Amino acid sequence: MRIVVCVKYVPDATGDRHFAEDLTTDRESVDGLLSELDEYAVEQALQIADEADDAEITVLTVGPEDAKDALRKALSMGADKAVHVEDDDLHGTDALxxxxxxxxxxxxTGYDLVVCGMASTDGTMGVLPAMLAERLGVPQVTLLSEVSVEDGVVKGRRDGDAATEQLEASLPAVVSVTDQSGEARYPSFKGIMAAKKKPVESLDLDDLDIEAEEVGLEGAWTTVDEANERPARTAGTVVKDEGEGGKQLAEYLAGQKFI
Known part of the structure; x- marks a missing residue:
């Protein structure tokens, strides 16, 4: 079984993130890493592969040179090989x-099952797995907190606010998993060393028969028109309780329309 896991190299959420001059995400002034939500996708792919008689896991990413770090992390977790799509014309590409x-x-690459995280930690749109399934013309089973494959069928559980659904689809298919699907494993020292020797294939737009006008800022269907920095935090209002504290607090909350 050929499993492809889509992963993303994202700015560290603990860093000082902001937009570049062209209102795209500034990825150069902050450290990047493998999106935490994609680690769950890698973990579920590894578990599916462990149960299969013959499975190969390919991790796939689209991004700049540094995005190889995300691939190496996934390879050190246990994936078999990686594919990196890199092209200057991809700058500013939207989800579509x-x-x-x-x-x-x-x-x-070839595939039987594509596994994605529920969303990226930078864009947080959560729509890419569905778009990918539509483009591939295969079923999608998304937002799973539990997933398994048996006899050419992928099955999973989707937990909602009011109900739990049991879903299944015939392979080939695209699935996405949530952060409730199971804790991702830490790479071992042996896994880290082995990852250095695993193959990483590089592709560009020409290799994929994609015109530059179809991607990047020029081909984007969604763009950021304006962005303003969040105002600096100011000192809060202190209510001194001298017998009227409760009343003052209620008046303040009412004035802020919190109650």
Whole structure:
């Protein structure tokens, strides 16, 4: 079984993140890493592979040179090989364009099952797995907190606010998993050393038969028109309780329309 896991190299959420001059995410002035939500996808792919008779896991990412760090992390967790799509014309690509690039790369790699995280920790849109399935023309089973594959069928549990659904689809298919699907494993020292020798294939837009006008800022269907920095935090209002504290607090909350 050929499993492809889509992962993303994202700015560290604990860093000072902001936009660049062209209102795209500034990825150069802050450290990057493998999106935490994608670690759950890698973990579930590894568990599925452990139960399969013959499975190979390919991790796939679209991004700049530094995005190889995300691939190496996934390889050190146990994936077998990696594919890195890198091209200067990809700068500013939105989710729709990214889904096109991923679909072409997945088709070129070959697949039976594609596993994604529920969302990226930078864009947090959560729509890419569905877009990818649509482009590939295969079923999608998304937002799973439990997933398994048996006899050519992928099955999973989706937990909602009011109900739990049991879902299944015939392979090939695209699934996405949530952060409730199981804690991702830490790479071992042996895994880290082994990852250095695992193959990483590099592709560009020409390799995928994609025109530059279809991606990047020029081909984006969604762009950021304006962005303002969050105002600095100011000192809070202190209510001294001299017998009227409760009343003053209630008046303050009412004035802020909290109650």
């Amino acid at each position: 364009g990214t889904s096109l690039v991923l679909a072409k790369a997945v088709e070129k």
